[in-house]
Amino acid sequence: MMYQPELETLPREKLRALQEERLRRVVAYVYERVPFYRRLLDEAGVDPKRFRGLQDLPKLPFTKKTDLRDHYPFGLFAVPREEVARIHASSGTTGKPTVVGYTRADLEVFAEVVARSLAAAGARPGMMLHNAYGYGLFTGGLGLHGGAEALGMTVVPVSGGMTERQVMLIQDFRPEVISCTPSYAQTLAEEFRKRGVSPEELSLEYAVLGAEPWTEAIRKQVDEGLGVRSTNIYGLSEIIGPGVSNECVEERQGSHIWEDHFLPEVVDPETGEPLPEGKVGVLVFTTLTKEAMPLLRYWTGDLTFLTYEACTCGRTHVRMGPILGRTDDMLIIRGVNVYPTQVEAVLLDIPEVEPYYQIVVRREGTLDEAELKVEVSEAFFREIGQKALSDEVIEADHRLHALRERIARKIKDNIGVTMKVTLLPPGQAPRSEGGKLRRVLDLRK
Ligand code: ADP
Ligand code: K
Ligand code: ZN
Numbered sequence: 383m384m385y386q387p388e389l390e391t392l393p394r395e396k397l398r399a400l401q402e403e404r405l406r407r408v409v410a411y412v413y414e415r416v417p418f419y420r421r422l423l424d425e426a427g428v429d430p431k432r433f434r435g436l437q438d439l440p441k442l443p444f445t446k447k448t449d450l451r452d453h454y455p456f457g458l459f460a461v462p463r464e465e466v467a468r469i470h471a472s473s474g475t476t477g478k479p480t481v482v483g484y485t486r487a488d489l490e491v492f493a494e495v496v497a498r499s500l501a502a503a504g505a506r507p508g509m510m511l512h513n514a515y516g517y518g519l520f521t522g523g524l525g526l527h528g529g530a531e532a533l534g535m536t537v538v539p540v541s542g543g544m545t546e547r548q549v550m551l552i553q554d555f556r557p558e559v560i561s562c563t564p565s566y567a568q569t570l571a572e573e574f575r576k577r578g579v580s581p582e583e584l585s586l587e588y589a590v591l592g593a594e595p596w597t598e599a600i601r602k603q604v605d606e607g608l609g610v611r612s613t614n615i616y617g618l619s620e621i622i623g624p625g626v627s628n629e630c631v632e633e634r635q636g637s638h639i640w641e642d643h644f645l646p647e648v649v650d651p652e653t654g655e656p657l658p659e660g661k662v663g664v665l666v667f668t669t670l671t672k673e674a675m676p677l678l679r680y681w682t683g684d685l686t687f688l689t690y691e692a693c694t695c696g697r698t699h700v701r702m703g704p705i706l707g708r709t710d711d712m713l714i715i716r717g718v719n720v721y722p723t724q725v726e727a728v729l730l731d732i733p734e735v736e737p738y739y740q741i742v743v744r745r746e747g748t749l750d751e752a753e754l755k756v757e758v759s760e761a762f763f764r765e766i767g768q769k770a771l772s773d774e775v776i777e778a779d780h781r782l783h784a785l786r787e788r789i790a791r792k793i794k795d796n797i798g799v800t801m802k803v804t805l806l807p808p809g810q811a812p813r814s815e816g817g818k819l820r821r822v823l824d825l826r827k
Contacts, residue, residue, distance in 0.1 A: 385501040385533060386494070389642055390697045394690075397698060400642055402435040404670035409433050409442070412676055415460040418453060419678065439647070440656055444666065444679045447480060450620065455481040461674050471519040472619040479519070482619050483674040489528065491671055492622050495640045496529020499628030502638060502697070503613040504588035505559045507534030512552055512586075514562035514570075515593070516542040516817050521623030522593055526561045529625060535559070542566065542816025549573050556585035561615070564596035564604060565814035568738070571607025572813075581609025588631065590615050592624055594818040595705045595723045599730035599737040613637075614704060620680055621667045627702055633693055636701030643671045646700060647679070648688050651709065662687045662706060683709040685721075713743055713822065715750045718799045722821050725754060725801075728792050734762040734785050738811040741801075742823045750826065754793065754801040758785070760808050771805045 384390045392400070410430040412419035423430065426443045450458060455478075459466065467486045471479035484492065505511065511530040515522030523541055530537045538555060540548055542562070548570060552560070560567070567589055574584065586608050592615035604612050614637050617626035626644050627637035639646050645668040648657045657663040665682045686703045693701060707721030714720070722741055729737050739756040758771070766782060768775050776782040782805060789803045812819060 383501050383506055384697070385498040390498060390638075390699065392642070392698055394698055397641055398436070401645055401670060404642075405439065405645060405668065406430075406433060406435050408668065408670055408672075408676050409678070412460060412678060416458060416676075418449065418458055422678075439645075439668070439679070442668075442679050444654060444681045445677050446681050447620070447683070450480045450482075451478060454478050456483065458675055458677075459483050460676055461485055466674050468524075469519075470521045470524075470619050470623065473520065480620065482521075484622075485673040488622070488672055488674050491643055492525060492625065493528035493532040495622065495643060496525055496625035497533040498529075498640060499615050499625040500526075500529055500533050500535070500559070500561075500590060502628045502630045502695075503559070503590045503615070504611060504631040505530070505533060505535060505590070508536070509559055510536040510538060510555060510557035512538050512540060512548070512555070512557040512560045514540050514542055514548060514560060514566060514816070515624070520817075521617070521619045522561075525617070525623035525625060526590070545569060545573055545815070549577065549579075552584065552586065553579065558585060559588045559590065560586055560608070560610070561590040562816075563593045563814055563818055564591040564600045564612075565594060565819035566816055567591055567604045567608065567612070568600060569813050569815070571604055575607065581607060584609050586610050588612070590628070592616055595707060595711070595721075597704065597723050597726045597730065597737075599726050602730065603737055616702070616705065618682055618684075620675075620677060620682075621669060622672070626667070630693060630695040630697060632695045635693075636689055636703055638693070638695075638697045638699040638701055639688075641699045643669070645670055646688060646702065648686065651685070657687075659690055660687050662703075664709065665702065665705075685709065711822065713741070713752075713824065715743060715752045715799045718797070720752075720797055720799055724797050725793065726821075728789070728796050729756065731792070732785075732789060734758055735789070735805075736808070738806075738813070740811050740821055740823060743826055745826045752799060752801045753804055754789070755804045755806055755811060756789065757806045757808055757811050763808055769807075771807055776805060 413430040466483040468484045471481045513526045517523030589610040589612035613629035615628045617624035627639040629637045647666045648663040651664045665684045669676045685706045742753045744751045786803045
């Protein structure tokens, strides 16, 4: 089912024509209303009156996260404060958050793209959504909420955390759809298993997971653990929030970007040059319809690729691959670039372990040392019949020893780095307690 079939299947020429018109309009709009953009465009020699549209897109300067910080809190707003209907902010690791604003019309667009996303994920009017994204300044909770209401769902605004209560509500209310971070879906699946509740007993059919990178390893675990078909929802507060794109449940091969509102590009991380379809680079977005805080060529820092190949679901909107990492998550270990998702992908092929892991990086003298801590599966742990997995236990048991070697070799072969592998008993790696999970501990800084 599609929420807006006409727009979602718009022939590409028409979509392009719409983008042309909207792009020209937004360039003129920000030039007129946002002093920051007037200066930036003047400096770049872009005259909005002469700006031709998509062919001139590469001439526009990028907007970076630092530009938002430099104009904290409301300096990039294009409308008077009284016309701003809602504020959100993204956490940021240090210092001031990144603030974004929405007019009423922006909130309608937000609900519309999330409704499209939920429908693409399998949700239907009348179904119940257990929304376990955090409510508050974070865009996840209220974002999914508005979209689910627009679609005509029954929304349960649980927010993140208090896992025991979530498990009870899912059993009692019997929702068909759940939205949360993939790491929290892992936590919930594990909690049900501990209680002896089988996936077949659960009412859940679809899971809409996002806000952090995840791979097929986690997809498999969550699909099996909750008895669902999960899809990837992507977004960022600067552009609108979750619902910039979503996979269709039919294919689950890339997320359709709602291109009539968000114009995507993938560019070379070093040079900023636009890259051809299929090449991995930094995802950049220009908002085409935002009123309160439109952004030109916003540098997301997220790495992925685009494909314009037709999709069997009938949607014509371009698909983005999974986020392979964000530039700020990239680890450089002895000169090699490593993303946690690469490590996670390796774990998919190793049946004795689960995608519960942590990467710890230290500096020993002048050298980087990376350690991968990963949990063995319940079944394998039972088979081994040990209480702990100390070095002595591992050395003494050829199955454990061989497993450790096999993981280390696969990491080396696939990623090109040497990692010390530490096997953990089930339940020992960090878990999500509701929100995003940090899987990297970099002790070098
Ligand atoms: P915060 O900065 O507070 O975490 P945001 O929602 O703005 O809040 O974070 C957006 C970022 O989250 C994106 O730029 C991306 O790095 C990450 N993200 C969101 N959805 C996904 C997803 N489906 N897969 C991978 N990363 C995602
Ligand atoms: K189920
Ligand atoms: Zn599709």
